[in-house]
Amino acid sequence: MFRAHVGDDPVDQLKFMADQGFTALEDNGRRNRPVAEQESIARAMQKLGLEMSVFVATAGFNDVTFASDKPEARAAISKDTRDAVEVARRVGARWCTVVPGRYDLRLAWDYQTVLVIEDLKRCAEIRECVGLVMVLEPLNTVRDHPGMFLTRIPQAYLICRAVGSLSCKILFDIYYQQITEGDLIPNIDRAWAEIAYSSRGRSIRAAKSRPQARSTTATASNTFMPRATHHRHETQRVSPRQRGRTSGDHGLRGEQSPLTTNTV
Numbered sequence: 001m002f003r004a005h006v007g008d009d010p011v012d013q014l015k016f017m018a019d020q021g022f023t024a025l026e027d028n029g030r031r032n033r034p035v036a037e038q039e040s041i042a043r044a045m046q047k048l049g050l051e052m053s054v055f056v057a058t059a060g061f062n063d064v065t066f067a068s069d070k071p072e073a074r075a076a077i078s079k080d081t082r083d084a085v086e087v088a089r090r091v092g093a094r095w096c097t098v099v100p101g102r103y104d105l106r107l108a109w110d111y112q113t114v115l116v117i118e119d120l121k122r123c124a125e126i127r128e129c130v131g132l133v134m135v136l137e138p139l140n141t142v143r144d145h146p147g148m149f150l151t152r153i154p155q156a157y158l159i160c161r162a163v164g165s166l167s168c169k170i171l172f173d174i175y176y177q178q179i180t181e182g183d184l185i186p187n188i189d190r191a192w193a194e195i196a197y198s199s200r201g202r203s204i205r206a207a208k209s210r211p212q213a214r215s216t217t218a219t220a221s222n223t224f225m226p227r228a229t230h231h232r233h234e235t236q237r238v239s240p241r242q243r244g245r246t247s248g249d250h251g252l253r254g255e256q257s258p259l260t261t262n263t264v
Helices: 010-019 037-050 071-093 108-129 153-163 174-180 184-194 203-209 211-220
Strands: 023-028 057-061 095-099 133-136 168-173 196-198 260-262
Touching: 010 037, 023 108, 037 071, 057 071, 071 095, 071 108, 071 196, 095 108, 108 153, 108 168, 133 153, 133 196, 153 168, 153 184, 168 174, 168 184, 174 184, 184 196
Parallel strands: 023 260, 057 095, 095 133, 133 168, 168 196
Antiparallel strands: none
């Protein structure tokens, strides 16, 4: 992300991030990096005291995946799930992002919802064993990702409640949700028990239409508030209104939200 400052070496970039005060890294493409590079980055992050936040485990933007009943779709999901577990072990990650793909134009919506829930239950069973939390990210279909199955927080809440696992929670991306449905604080309050991770401060996206702002937003493009932990480390939760803090704070009592930079 900081090639203009320190060059292409990812370890040098990590050192620069730490020097600038970042405490965590969201590396969406971590799973696709060579294993040796994953391990090198993980060692550097541990040495620098940087926390690994989310990486993308599954993101089907072009195909019907979780909403499909085709055997090949389920096989691909299973492979992605097991690969994500290996990546998490390798890099010390506790969260991974799942985008459940597109919806099927030829299948009734409720049937698709059941298929998504069943697939996520199978994924959760695998991830529970290692304490890895998959966070489902609803995306907006108005501006960025038309045709996606998962778009709204109430929809994600229903699915997570149906799956019923601490390894299946919500990624609340404020950028997407203010476009899709607005009503941010009431939705956060109502879905709070299922929100494990929040993404905010994505001003770098808006800066695309304001070139003069890019230099001031590139180093702080994303922050997050990881909340849910595995059942072995469960902590009492309170809503944003109850605890009187900003939405960028950790959802775990007594902890502060890491300042996170995003490589994407």
